[in-house]
Amino acid sequence: MDRMIVKSRVGADGVLHVSIPLGLDDANRDVSVTIDPAPHPPSTQEEWRNFLASTAGAWQGDFERPEQGELEQRDPFP
Numbered sequence: 001m002d003r004m005i006v007k008s009r010v011g012a013d014g015v016l017h018v019s020i021p022l023g024l025d026d027a028n029r030d031v032s033v034t035i036d037p038a039p040h041p042p043s044t045q046e047e048w049r050n051f052l053a054s055t056a057g058a059w060q061g062d063f064e065r066p067e068q069g070e071l072e073q074r075d076p077f078p
Contacts, residue, residue, distance in 0.1 A: 001026050
């Protein structure tokens with residue numbers, strides 16, 4: 001069985017319901033479930049500014065534009 005990531009949302013009742021059909025080949029196998037809360041998006045202008053400031057200078061590579069290839073020749077429009 002391969003590792004699988006499933007995204008879901010906790011209901012208004014505070015309960016997470018997850019149903020994942022894996023198939024008969026994986027029947028009667030033990031699995032491990034890890035709950036890892038997803039980060040919530042910034043909701044205020046101050047949180048948004050802080051998020052943007054935290055990304056400044058994060059790129060650690062060279063900007064390269066790959067070859068663009070040849071332009072496709074099409075029939076003229078009538």
